[in-house]
Amino acid sequence: GAHYDFAEIQNKWLPVWDELKPFSTADPDDKRPRKYVLDMFPYPSGDLHMGHAEAYALGDVIARYWRHQGFNVLHPIGWDSFGLPAENAAIKRGLDPAGWTNDNIAQQKASMRRYAPSFDWDRVLQTSDPGYYRWNQWLFLQLHEKGLAYRKASQVNWCPFDQTVLANEQVVNGRCERCDNLVTKKKLTQWYFRITDYADRLLDDLNQLEGAWPSKVLSMQRNWIGRSTGADVQFAIEGRDEPVTVYTTRPDTLYGVTFMVVAPDSDLAAELVADVRPEVRARFDQYLEAVRGTTEMDRLSTDREKTGVFLERHAVNPLTGERIPIWAADYVLSDYGHGAIMAVPAHDQRDLDFARAFDLPVRIVVDTTQPVTGAIPVIHTDPVTGEPILPEDAPLENPSETGVALTGEGRLINSGPFDGLSKSNAIRRVTEALQGSGLGAPAKNFRLRDWLISRQRYWGTPIPIIHCEQCGEVRVPESELPVLLPPAEGLDLQPKGTSPLGAASDWVNVSCPNCGGPATRDTDTMDTFVDSSWYFLRFLNPNDPTQAFDPKEAEKWAPVDQYVGGVTHAILHLLYARFITKVLFDLGSISFTEPFTALLNQGMVLMDGSAMSKSRGNLVKLSEQLDEHGVDAVRLTMSFAGPPEDDIDWADVSPAGSAKFLARAWRVAQDVSSDPDVVWKTGDPALRRITHRFLADAPGLVEAFKFNVVVARLMELVNATRKAIDGAPGAADAAVREAAEVTAMALNLFAPYTAEDMWQKLGYEPSVALVPWRKADPTLLIEEAVTAVFQVDGKVRDRVEVSPKITTDELEALARGSEAVTRSVGDREIVNVIVRAPRLVNIATRG
Numbered sequence: 001g002a003h004y005d006f007a008e009i010q011n012k013w014l015p016v017w018d019e020l021k022p023f024s025t026a027d028p029d030d031k032r033p034r035k036y037v038l039d040m041f042p043y044p045s046g047d048l049h050m051g052h053a054e055a056y057a058l059g060d061v062i063a064r065y066w067r068h069q070g071f072n073v074l075h076p077i078g079w080d081s082f083g084l085p086a087e088n089a090a091i092k093r094g095l096d097p098a099g100w101t102n103d104n105i106a107q108q109k110a111s112m113r114r115y116a117p118s119f120d121w122d123r124v125l126q127t128s129d130p131g132y133y134r135w136n137q138w139l140f141l142q143l144h145e146k147g148l149a150y151r152k153a154s155q156v157n158w159c160p161f162d163q164t165v166l167a168n169e170q171v172v173n174g175r176c177e178r179c180d181n182l183v184t185k186k187k188l189t190q191w192y193f194r195i196t197d198y199a200d201r202l203l204d205d206l207n208q209l210e211g212a213w214p215s216k217v218l219s220m221q222r223n224w225i226g227r228s229t230g231a232d233v234q235f236a237i238e239g240r241d242e243p244v245t246v247y248t249t250r251p252d253t254l255y256g257v258t259f260m261v262v263a264p265d266s267d268l269a270a271e272l273v274a275d276v277r278p279e280v281r282a283r284f285d286q287y288l289e290a291v292r293g294t295t296e297m298d299r300l301s302t303d304r305e306k307t308g309v310f311l312e313r314h315a316v317n318p319l320t321g322e323r324i325p326i327w328a329a330d331y332v333l334s335d336y337g338h339g340a341i342m343a344v345p346a347h348d349q350r351d352l353d354f355a356r357a358f359d360l361p362v363r364i365v366v367d368t369t370q371p372v373t374g375a376i377p378v379i380h381t382d383p384v385t386g387e388p389i390l391p392e393d394a395p396l397e398n399p400s401e402t403g404v405a406l407t408g409e410g411r412l413i414n415s416g417p418f419d420g421l422s423k424s425n426a427i428r429r430v431t432e433a434l435q436g437s438g439l440g441a442p443a444k445n446f447r448l449r450d451w452l453i454s455r456q457r458y459w460g461t462p463i464p465i466i467h468c469e470q471c472g473e474v475r476v477p478e479s480e481l482p483v484l485l486p487p488a489e490g491l492d493l494q495p496k497g498t499s500p501l502g503a504a505s506d507w508v509n510v511s512c513p514n515c516g517g518p519a520t521r522d523t524d525t526m527d528t529f530v531d532s533s534w535y536f537l538r539f540l541n542p543n544d545p546t547q548a549f550d551p552k553e554a555e556k557w558a559p560v561d562q563y564v565g566g567v568t569h570a571i572l573h574l575l576y577a578r579f580i581t582k583v584l585f586d587l588g589s590i591s592f593t594e595p596f597t598a599l600l601n602q603g604m605v606l607m608d609g610s611a612m613s614k615s616r617g618n619l620v621k622l623s624e625q626l627d628e629h630g631v632d633a634v635r636l637t638m639s640f641a642g643p644p645e646d647d648i649d650w651a652d653v654s655p656a657g658s659a660k661f662l663a664r665a666w667r668v669a670q671d672v673s674s675d676p677d678v679v680w681k682t683g684d685p686a687l688r689r690i691t692h693r694f695l696a697d698a699p700g701l702v703e704a705f706k707f708n709v710v711v712a713r714l715m716e717l718v719n720a721t722r723k724a725i726d727g728a729p730g731a732a733d734a735a736v737r738e739a740a741e742v743t744a745m746a747l748n749l750f751a752p753y754t755a756e757d758m759w760q761k762l763g764y765e766p767s768v769a770l771v772p773w774r775k776a777d778p779t780l781l782i783e784e785a786v787t788a789v790f791q792v793d794g795k796v797r798d799r800v801e802v803s804p805k806i807t808t809d810e811l812e813a814l815a816r817g818s819e820a821v822t823r824s825v826g827d828r829e830i831v832n833v834i835v836r837a838p839r840l841v842n843i844a845t846r847g
């Protein structure tokens with residue numbers, strides 16, 4: 001048409017691309033170097049929304065960019081289609097989760113095709129497909145064989161609303177991540193993956209990602225893994241044969257221990273109260289009851305009032321032989337360290353709060369006013385005179401009075417042979433002393449827990465284990481995979497704490513693969529984070545029925561060069577994918593240890609400053625935006641709104657403005673000479689300089705994710721081209737054509753439909769997406785400069801390169817600022833300054 005009609009352009013090019021498959025990665029003989037650009041795959045929980053639109057627009061800028069740079073770019077898409085959202089929605093509507101899921105996938109797929117990210121549509125996968133989840137089962141078997149998948153009975157996080165177990169990661173501020181109800185505890189036998197075996201590597205390998213992953217994500221991962229180093233120390237217990245081991249990060253404070261605390265919900269506490277006085281026992285039981293209903297967050301909180309029960313039992317300090325009381329208190333957790341601590345109220349805030357609440361002694365063993373070698377002592381100043389108080393004069397304040405524990409550096413006191421040592425030396429020496437007498441050893445602990453992977457829900461991968469009375473846990477032979485989910489029909493999917501699969505008796509009852517005797521299938525399904533922990537490898541051969549992934553293809557494509565997705569997955573998903581990658585490395589299946597070489601977290605799309613939601617009534621529907629403004633305008637708006645990491649407030653951006661710009665760019669192509677064989681060199685140099693500056697700068701800007709700046713520069717280029725068309729040198733000039741071609745090529749990053757249409761108007765075949773990035777001509781990048789001469793009393797004192805457009809004032813300021821000029825003037829008086837911009841300044845002096 002003669003005017004820009006986005007709908008017409010979309011309808012024209014979509015079938016052409018379907019036919020042409022410009023983003024196919026099927027050719028095994030493709031000689032281009034490779035890049036793997038991956039967007040986090042979506043849950044099919046409804047149609048695509050604005051958040052998807054942002055993520056897929058930004059990821060596509062990167063994928064398209066690398067193609068222009070001559071790379072064979074793998075940019076696949078799939079669906080994370082198992083899990084609670086599908087199941088809950090299916091229950092609510094009385095539908096089969098499979099059918100509901102597939103309908104949503106079909107809808108999302110249609111929307112995605114129209115939205116036109118440069119996906120390779122021949123590599124689609126969905127995790128609820130047996131062809132996919134059988135490899136989850138395969139992976140499970142590998143972990144089981146290595147002892148990395150195991151069952152244990154333990155207190156688990158339990159969501160009473162979803163009636164399901166939650167991983168620690170899915171508990172946010174004591175509430176269920178999905179439904180926001182308070183999480184409680186329940187004792188259940190569950191499947192775990194032994195991710196804690198990999199804690200050190202998961203932590204240490206983060207260093208490799210420094211600079212390539214957002215630093216915020218790196219520190220969230222580090223905190224989550226939470227490595228702490230210290231010592232295990234053994235305390236003898238009166239009336240008990242075995243000592244109790246405690247974990248401490250401060251063995252240097254051992255002389256300051258005044259009591260011991262055990263977690264009320266630990267096995268140790270249960271044993272210690274087994275034969276105490278009935279009154280104590282009763283008090284303890286009552287306390288335990290209350291503790292059971294308290295969240296971990298509250299238990300660890302420092303501002304909560306301390307509670308506890310004295311057990312009327314005693315421990316013995318291994319170094320001093322001192323007898324100390326044993327208490328049970330909820331600020332000690334049963335599943336960290338050994339579930340028991342040595343309490344040092346003078347130097348630990350929670351111990352101090354507890355000691356003050358129950359009137360227990362406080363003994364200072366580190367003088368925190370003493371300077372330590374290597375550390376700069378804090379100089380206190382007298383509040384009245386302002387005079388410095390020398391360190392040795394600073395008062396050592398008593399924590400039992402101030403309520404503030406002394407946690408800083410210092411030197412040991414009241415610690416027998418260790419007196420005078422600095423904290424760090426003392427930590428080493430006390431640990432050595434304990435080790436020498438067999439009463440302790442260096443130790444470390446992690447905040448990270450093993451990954452709880454079993455769920456008592458229907459819509460997930462069945463765990464490929466058969467329970468046999470004779471043989472115990474038996475792995476389903478690989479040849480019998482997949483263990484198919486039984487049909488949902490006839491099963492009650494309502495959550496009730498046991499898996500709905502248990503009711504599928506034909507499915508559950510099998511003969512043992514080992515002895516042939518009667519046996520039953522495990523009825524739990526896997527956490528969907530298992531599905532997404534390795535999906536990036538399945539894209540390499542998504543339809544291969546013989547293996548999870550082809551190691552040769554992994555060698556070619558993996559790891560992922562650029563991963564793009566929301567910061568909501570900064571801990572869980574990324575940690576699990578990193579773990580499974582290391583397991584696969586150890587199995588010899590892949591040769592790399594980190595799955596995602598670089599990571600970009602896009603911000604959120606907000607509306608009027610807050611997250612969009614149906615309940616808030618501020619939902620902006622993507623489909624309506626696409627109908628109103630067109631795909632390209634919405635995509636361009638996502639890139640132009642600001643740095644990709646920042647949130648976009650849809651109330652503050654203008655897709656209409658984007659559409660206007662696209663029309664303007666499109667009309668440039670329309671107005672340009674139809675002869676593609678012009679000689680660039682003959683073009684107008686001023687316009688060519690703008691074009692080539694853009695060509696030179698854009699790659700660095702894209703690689704630094706400054707997409708908004710690239711768009712702004714593109715707007716500048718289009719404006720300059722329009723000026724050249726409407727005035728001098730006119731539409732027929734070669735520079736105009738060159739600028740239009742560069743615009744079409746670069747616009748492909750942000751607005752592929754418009755770009756393709758422009759490309760055709762300029763006389764070329766599709767697809768513009770495969771055009772090599774035009775080389776910037778270096779001779780056009782040099783800004784012209786002239787040499788200005790600075791004289792003092794007629795003698796040349798300095799020369800500087802300046803712009804030919806420099807103003808008189810600017811040039812004079814430069815001259816007065818010149819060091820050579822200032823030196824030459826000395827302390828004589830300046831009586832006259834003559835400026836002839838851009839070439840000369842003469843300063844006349846007297847005196």
Ligand code: ANZ
Pocket residue numbers: 228229247248249250253263331332333334335336337338339340341342343344347348445
């Ligand atoms: C004595 C001590 C003195 C401690 C002192 C600290 C300061 P991170 O860094 O998190 O590993 N602790 C050990 N096990 C615990 C548990 N199950 N529940 C609650 N607290 C526990 O913290 C380790 C420190 O937390 C340990 O070092 C212990 O207190 C406490 F001036 O031992 B410390």
Ligand code: ZN
Pocket residue numbers: 468469470471472474512513514515516517519
């Ligand atoms: Zn058996």
